Amino acid sequence: MRVISGTARGKRLQAPRGTDTRPITDMIKEALFNVLGSGIGGASLLDLFAGSGSVGIEALSRGARQVVFIDNSHNAVRVIRDNLNNCGFTQGFELYRNDVFRAVEILARRKTKFDYIYADPPFTVEAIFGPLLETLDRTSLLAPDGSLIIRSPRRMILPLKLKSLQEYRVNNYGESTLHYYRLI
Template sequence: MRVISGTARGKKLKAPPGFITRPLTDRIKEALFNVLGGEIEDARLLDVFAGSGQVGIEALSRGASYVVFVEKHPAAIRTIYANLDGCRFASGFEVLGMDVFRALRILVGRGKVFDVIYVDPPFDQPEIFVQVLQALDNNRLLAERGTLVIRVPRKHALPERLAFIAQFRIDVYGESALIYYRQREREEEL
């Protein structure tokens, strides 16, 4: 794993020891950031189930103003800090070492919203995909013009529309799919 672009370009990233992780390949990560394009510069990004922190670190390298990493596993949290240090990032981020639902409650309590939200839940817990998506939607953590991306197994379907967000793109890469959501346009009241 490495940082693809930006100020930390080429820096190698560590994986959490003893973890069964599914790190993004460079191909998928590059495609993700190509789709997000200019949305990353000065963005506030939420990296949920952060693992090694590679998506949030890539965003910082490409000019994101602030990244919140959410990860509950101590070994992964240590790896995130080691990777941030290895890329020489000393500020512009926060690591919430806790369960995702607790972290979301804290972020809501602080009034946080994010321009980009990236979610990479464990593939062996399919019930959590919709739960996390609904929690993000219900708590309005996505900025008005923001993008939410969730990585799921290729054959796993997610709701096309929720209360406040709707799918606008699905990209498939081998056994993984990236599903993109944006705020639904406000419906006119009759």
């Protein structure tokens, strides 16, 4: 796993040990950032279930203004911190060890808005996807022209429309699917 483009291009990234984390492949990450394009420059990104921090670090490398990493694993937070240091990032990010649902509520109370929200819940806990989408729909963390991207198992069907979010793009990659939502 590596940083694909930008100021930290080619830097190797570590993943947390064990089977709890399923890092995004370089191929899927490259496809994701091809969709986001130059819009990531100067943008803010919320990286939920951040794991190794690969997506948020890629965003920073490509010029994102601010990235907030959230993961509830002590090991994952340590690895993200190490990866940020290895890539030379000392600012432009916040890193929190917290339950994603609790963190989303805290960010909503602060009235924080993000241009992009990337969520990569554990594939082994399929029951988390519905409540996560409902929470993100209700809390309005997405900026008006922003995108919410959720990585899910390919076989999983997510709702096309919620109260304030609507799916506008779906891309399949092997056993994974990226679902793109925007505000209605």
